[in-house]
Amino acid sequence: xxxxxxxxxxGSGGALAGAAAGFPPLADAAxxxxxxxxxxxxxAFDLRLVPHDGTQPWFAINATGGAVQIVATxxxxxxxxxxxxxxxxxxxxxxxxxxxxxxxxKWPDRAVVRSPTFFRHRAYxxxxxxxxxxxxxxxxxxxxxxxxxxxxxxxxxxxxxGQEFVWRQLWAxxxxxxxxxxxxxxxxxxxxxxxxxxIEGYGIxxxxxxxxxxxxxxxxxxxxxxxxMTPVLPAFAGYVPKAFAxxxxxxxxHKMTPxxxxxxxxxxxxxxxxxxxxxxxxxxxxxxTYGTSDYYLADAFNEMRPPVADQSPEERSASLSRYGKAxxxxxxxxxxxxxxxxxxxxxxxxxxxxxxxxIAAFLKEVPDNKLLVLxxxxxxxxxxxxxxxxxxxxxxxxxxxxxFGGNNPLFGDLPLxxxxxxxxxxxxxxxxxxxxxxxxEGLNTNSIIYDYMFDRAWPxxxxxxxxxxxxxxYLTARYGKMDPGLLAAWSDLWRAVYQVPNWRxxxxxxxxxxxxxxxxxxxxxxxxDQEPGDLALLQKxxxxxxxxxxxxxxxxxxxxxxxxxxxxxxxxCLDQTLCSMIRSYGTGDSAAxxxxxxxxxxxxxxxxxxxxxxxxxxxxxxxEARAYASTPQEAKIYVENAKRQVTIWGGDAVLxxxxxxxxxxxxxxxxxxxxxxxxxxxxxxxxxxSPFDQARLTATLIQWETAWAENPRSFPQxxxxxxxxxxxxxxxxxxxx
Numbered sequence: 199x200x201x202x203x204x205x206x207x208x209g210s211g212g213a214l215a216g217a218a219a220g221f222p223p224l225a226d227a228a229x230x231x232x233x234x235x236x237x238x239x240x241x242a243f244d245l246r247l248v249p250h251d252g253t254q255p256w257f258a259i260n261a262t263g264g265a266v267q268i269v270a271t272x273x274x275x276x277x278x279x280x281x282x283x284x285x286x287x288x289x290x291x292x293x294x295x296x297x298x299x300x301x302x303x304k305w306p307d308r309a310v311v312r313s314p315t316f317f318r319h320r321a322y323x324x325x326x327x328x329x330x331x332x333x334x335x336x337x338x339x340x341x342x343x344x345x346x347x348x349x350x351x352x353x354x355x356x357x358x359x360g361q362e363f364v365w366r367q368l369w370a371x372x373x374x375x376x377x378x379x380x381x382x383x384x385x386x387x388x389x390x391x392x393x394x395x396x397i398e399g400y401g402i403x404x405x406x407x408x409x410x411x412x413x414x415x416x417x418x419x420x421x422x423x424x425x426x427m428t429p430v431l432p433a434f435a436g437y438v439p440k441a442f443a444x445x446x447x448x449x450x451x452h453k454m455t456p457x458x459x460x461x462x463x464x465x466x467x468x469x470x471x472x473x474x475x476x477x478x479x480x481x482x483x484x485x486x487t488y489g490t491s492d493y494y495l496a497d498a499f500n501e502m503r504p505p506v507a508d509q510s511p512e513e514r515s516a517s518l519s520r521y522g523k524a525x526x527x528x529x530x531x532x533x534x535x536x537x538x539x540x541x542x543x544x545x546x547x548x549x550x551x552x553x554x555x556x557i558a559a560f561l562k563e564v565p566d567n568k569l570l571v572l573x574x575x576x577x578x579x580x581x582x583x584x585x586x587x588x589x590x591x592x593x594x595x596x597x598x599x600x601x602f603g604g605n606n607p608l609f610g611d612l613p614l615x616x617x618x619x620x621x622x623x624x625x626x627x628x629x630x631x632x633x634x635x636x637x638x639e640g641l642n643t644n645s646i647i648y649d650y651m652f653d654r655a656w657p658x659x660x661x662x663x664x665x666x667x668x669x670x671x672y673l674t675a676r677y678g679k680m681d682p683g684l685l686a687a688w689s690d691l692w693r694a695v696y697q698v699p700n701w702r703x704x705x706x707x708x709x710x711x712x713x714x715x716x717x718x719x720x721x722x723x724x725x726x727d728q729e730p731g732d733l734a735l736l737q738k739x740x741x742x743x744x745x746x747x748x749x750x751x752x753x754x755x756x757x758x759x760x761x762x763x764x765x766x767x768x769x770x771c772l773d774q775t776l777c778s779m780i781r782s783y784g785t786g787d788s789a790a791x792x793x794x795x796x797x798x799x800x801x802x803x804x805x806x807x808x809x810x811x812x813x814x815x816x817x818x819x820x821x822e823a824r825a826y827a828s829t830p831q832e833a834k835i836y837v838e839n840a841k842r843q844v845t846i847w848g849g850d851a852v853l854x855x856x857x858x859x860x861x862x863x864x865x866x867x868x869x870x871x872x873x874x875x876x877x878x879x880x881x882x883x884x885x886x887x888s889p890f891d892q893a894r895l896t897a898t899l900i901q902w903e904t905a906w907a908e909n910p911r912s913f914p915q916x917x918x919x920x921x922x923x924x925x926x927x928x929x930x931x932x933x934x935x
Contacts (some may be wrong), residue, residue, distance in 0.1 A: 234755035239301035321635030357429035360415025395437030459849025468524030525561035546579025588629030597635035604640020604855035609649035687742035719876035806865035816863025
């Protein structure tokens with residue numbers, strides 16, 4: 199076995215020790231990952247690991263004479279340092295929507311002194327991501343994502359794939375029949391909510407999927423560990439199949455309140471002797487399959503209230519303390535020394551139940567350094583950690599959720615990130631703050647927000663974090679060049695849309711869907727309020743970007759950005775047109791309503807065609823699901839599962855449109871037909887001179903949506919032959935609209 203000169207552990211004999219033991223030093227994994235990124239250009243890089251001295255992780259860069267040396271305390275730090283150099287010189291940008299790599303003939307000189315991160319860990323992913331984005335990912339897509347993690351300095355990813363292989367073993371060994379097991383597991387795109395105890399038995403999970411995910415998780419964990427990451431693995435949090443609950447009437451198993459329109463689930467009280475037995479059984483089987491970690495996720499009450507409703511405040515506090523202690527004790531008994539991980543999402547979404555005393559009681563009996571709280575939603579429910587007094591001395595991670603359901607309008611809050619990540623290091627009330635994390639429910643959208651967040655979490659030395667200064671570097675790396683006109687257009691764009699922390703219209707009058715167009719039509723939406731943001735400034739930015747097409751239009755990422763900004767603006771205009779139509783029908787002005795509908799329909803079809811040039815479409819989502827199958831029967835199951843998730847979701851339509859996407863195909867083949875049914879119902883009411891019957895329309899829409907999701911039909915993908923001409927036509931339509 200031989201090692202390249204780049205595989206060096208500076209200041210020690212660690213590299214030789216690693217080679218003797220048969221394991222490649224961590225620098226070798228970083229070198230290989232860098233080679234995947236820049237090919238033969240990697241030969242000029244010298245990646246050096248130095249011993250971690252117990253202080254903050256850091257990297258340093260010294261590029262001179264065409265050679266580039268990166269020094270860091272971790273393999274992820276080496277990747278972060280290399281990427282900081284590549285982006286600073288405008289040579290590379292890597293994101294979900296694509297990558298731009300331009301290896302120069304000679305690497306420019308550049309020196310960056312020791313650049314530490316205040317955050318010991320940088321965490322990533324949400325349990326829901328494994329339903330909204332990754333259920334049909336193959337290894338090549340996961341490999342790119344893990345490389346992206348390393349380049350952005352992430353060292354603590356959630357690793358939730360493949361666990362059904364272990365759960366099925368556990369419940370089969372507990373006596374459940376094949377029929378009972380099949381009735382328990384959910385379909386691929388809904389597994390996260392089964393894992394968290396919200397639902398069970400929604401859809402079908404073929405055994406082939408379980409085995410395929412096992413093999414995939416083995417590769418994921420191997421790569422993450424090789425890069426020096428510490429994956430967060432699943433643990434037992436108490437939820438059991440209904441069939442198991444019926445078999446054990448003697449156990450303290452609570453029938454939980456139904457969630458999201460689904461039927462009830464069952465939670466085994468952690469103080470019951472069965473709990474520790476099942477927890478150990480799961481972890482023993484998991485370890486035998488996948489190995490171990492220092493961190494295990496156990497969310498017992500994700501949007502589910504603990505069963506203490508009838509207790510007095512004193513009894514409730516005591517029960518919560520017992521629950522917290524028993525959850526930790528079960529993990530510690532099976533994996534001594536491991537850290538229990540939990541999300542703080544429940545504290546923010548249900549503040550009425552989770553007041554400060556209840557939070558403190560739940561955390562009280564867990565050792566401070568053996569619990570890691572992921573405070574995932576400081577952009578949605580800010581102040582949870584302050585209310586909880588930095589989680590009573592427990593270790594915790596500050597973070598943002600940003601995205602819900604993989605929704606993809608343009609939004610995010612750059613100034614919020616700048617303020618938070620600049621002020622946290624100076625605060626004295628953060629307790630055992632261990633790191634920073636980003637926990638999106640879905641990926642593939644608004645990558646600028648994620649680049650900025652992770653750049654601020656581990657900035658290069660001397661970086662001020664000023665958004666416009668950062669933007670200039672970002673754009674140069676993204677497009678290969680930058681000029682004042684481009685910077686001005688983007689400055690307007692981020693001020694128009696990237697000062698919006700949450701899309702508040704996403705749950706308008708109980709209806710999910712980020713745009714009005716994406717919501718199931720309803721006459722009560724006539725007073726729909728436009729999303730916050732500056733529409734006039736957005737319009738200006740879009741037109742300015744379009745004018746730059748002759749200079750930048752050959753760049754893939756520029757085309758992506760122009761499409762995203764133009765179609766976001768156009769859909770907001772489309773929403774205004776729909777509001778006008780609904781109001782006109784409400785006042786009896788059918789002529790105005792028909793004119794508005796004609797305009798809306800034309801705009802929809804234009805947007806759908808332009809979005810066909812983007813990487814993600816309805817056709818792509820369906821084909822990704824179909825391609826994951828090994829048999830025609832599996833393909834049918836996966837396609838229906840995928841179509842349900844981005845449309846009706848489930849649970850008696852309570853969650854309809856939650857995961858709605860601004861995708862080509864959905865505009866033309868799902869949203870538009872629904873609005874067509876609305877217009878048809880209005881016309882029928884006018885002809886018969888009878889009141890508009892919203893209840894009847896809703897019933898019709900539910901029937902149509904369900905049939906659409908169950909139909910295995912694929913949809914052709916259209917894209918314009920002359921992209922920028924098509925966008926010009928769309929913007930002109932918006933101006934007339």
